[in-house]
Amino acid sequence: MKKMWTIAVNTFRESMRKKTLYIILIFALIVIGASKLFSFLTAEEELKMIKDVSFSAIEFFGALIAIFASITAISTEIERRTIYTLLTKPIRRSDFVLGKFFGVSLIIFVNFILTTLFFIGLLLFKKSIPDIEVFKTLLLIFFELILIGGITLALGTFTTDAFNIICSFFLYIVGHLTSYGKEMIERTENIVVAGLADMLYTLVPNYENFNIRDKIVVGISVSWGYVGYTILYGILYTCIVLLIALYFFQKREI
């Protein structure tokens, strides 16, 4: 556990040295801050737009940070050959992969907290006290980002960086469309096709589960039951991708 934590902290420190992540974070803050420019609208419209833009920015730039931080987490160690030194020490490969995952999660968490605080500050500046629904949305965005980070890390154990970026973005888009796929499955009469499609529906990460912001910004409440199940979904899926990462990293010849 201690070794895992040391690797996590080192991963975090190393990422903090990269300019890319700072640039993405600055972009996120600029976009969130820019939502204040909608002051020519009515108060209700402006508040909706601030929330829409901010939630989207926290998620989108958070996803970028999750992807870029995860991609480099393992591949950099291999490129620099530091991994050879690491693995000659009494460190299990599973400790290494999990340490990397927790390190990436720490980066995601810090970025998430910074952008969230900025967003909350903006709301308070507009004299709007964020309600519990805002926090439910943010909570789900956070778990989505952790899942994105986990998937990218898992892909990084058996693919190249370039392929990983393409795959991660592809999954990000497809993962937001799976709900529409469900609608089509329900309309399919062929049992085989429906069964296969249903299996695919389970296999592809359903990022749309985490997306409640469109409802929250217009005043619809989401139950804690829904939030709880979605978090559980995120945790289970993250466990799966970590197992995949562990399997491929164990098999990898280093």
Next chain:
Amino acid sequence: MRRKGYRYLISIVVLFVGVHLVQVQIDYRKKIENLESNLLLMPGQIAGSLVLGGFKGLAADLLWLNMEEYWHKGQHYKILPLLEAIAWLQPSYILVWTVGGWHMAYNIYAEVKTPEEKQYWYQQGIEFLKKGLAYPFNANKYDIYFELGWTYYHKGKDYPNAVKYLEKAVKYPHPEYVDDVLAHAYEKNGQIDKAIKQWEFIRDNYVSFFDIATRMIHDLKTKGKATP
């Protein structure tokens, strides 16, 4: 290693079964809580690509800003497809329905010349508002009912329908003026007793309406008419 591989595989399969069961629960909750998304076939490249990424709200906001621009330029007809698009992207955004209905029944109504055209746009406004009520989360708020009631009352002079929708509006949390309009609608609809009762309710519950409610009750009781 091979044995370990099987262990990984079995664990992954078991976890996927868990994921599937949780997904079933999530889908069920999405249905009962009206959290499902519409199948989107949006025109427009920017909006389309944003929708792909799950940024429907943002796409709706961009269209809304476009709408504002047309509004200030007085291009009232160009607003219509945008209203439809925003309503499609975010049907739970009540403002799009109320603004849309009002825009058709009032602004375009004022712009067209013939009585037939005016009647057409009045009806379009009404239909647009009713379409908004088709979404359960909108049907549980006063906003669209009030807008319908007001449009029937003020623009259409259709008092039975005005009463019908205003009575629905007051069932949900609402501002004080909704009760006020309902009282006027009762009177115009010939339901004087109900109008008096409504004014009495307003007098007893809303301090700011006390004077006007007292006068209305007096006029209704003495002259049988209060609204000019």
